[in-house]
Amino acid sequence: MNQSEFDNLLKTALERDLTDAELASLENWLAENSTDQAEWEVLDHLLAALPDTPVATNFTARVLDEVCSVEAAQPVLGQAWWQRLLAPQFRPIQIAAAATLAMVIGGVGYQSHLNQSRAEMAAAIVSIAEFTPVFLADIEAIEAVAQADVIDEELWAALK
């Protein structure tokens, strides 16, 4: 690499990222050319000589205060997420969750009760159906008696 190639690479660097090969060439060039190396070091010197940004004297105290208030707001930091939900600040969520749970349990219980009633009714129908033919036969005999002709009173008296 020569000086003009180095200068060209500098221009290229302003336009795009350099490749591995280009970077290696640059590093080699800088290692061998003290003038360019010195300019590079001047830049580093300028950056290093920038003053530190002023920091408030109470910076650390304010950070510690903030951390303490975070701790106070989250006393259950080490607990599992579901345990944190038991904290007082989640009271509305807890009430809503309890109400939902009660409704679900009530719904399931009511449904179970309905199912049981239906099963009992079905069992009753089955048991009635089992002796219905006999019952119906008796009904027919009774109906037959009820539908008999009116007694012939004279014949009845003669038979006596």
Add this chain to the structure above:
Amino acid sequence: MVDRNDPDVALMLRVKEGDLSAYETLVEKFKQPVMNLVYRLINDIDEAEDIAQNVFVQVWKTRERYEPASKFTTWLFTIARNLGLNEIRRRTRHPADSLDEPRPDSESQPLRVVEDVSSSIPTDAALSGELRSKVEEALMDLPEKQRTALLLCREGGVSYEEIAEVLGGISLTAVKSIIFRGRAVLKNRLKPYLKSGEWQKK
């Protein structure tokens, strides 16, 4: 995996156990580099201080997730950069927001107490005022990645590998290229001052 005996890692592991005095030591040790980075990322001293404090609060909040897979500073600077970028994005979305309004919870207290800069920063030992402001200006005009990479280089002790991690896990070649580009741009911008030798004046 980083050596657990590294002093910063050892401190952070104590913080992980909830040791508040170790945490205080960490804040004291790293508040300056974090402020330097955040301020030069967002270019607003008041907001930079709030963000820098938030960086350390985040360190505390997420301490249980800390694993010494890399140097502590890599983790710290990553948090600092992310919060700085969030602020830049927030400003892009809400450019009219005033950053100077006092917060309602701090009305009774001064918003911030700043050291007497003139006594803490020996200006005569560094750069002349004009050159310093030109360097700051040129730095602020760099794209964020180039600026962050150069600022991390400036902090010293931050390797290219660490910078690659802070910048989101990019390759080493990309880091070298970003740093080189940043330097090239600065060199171009500051050419008149470099040639005049003004940087050598003290």
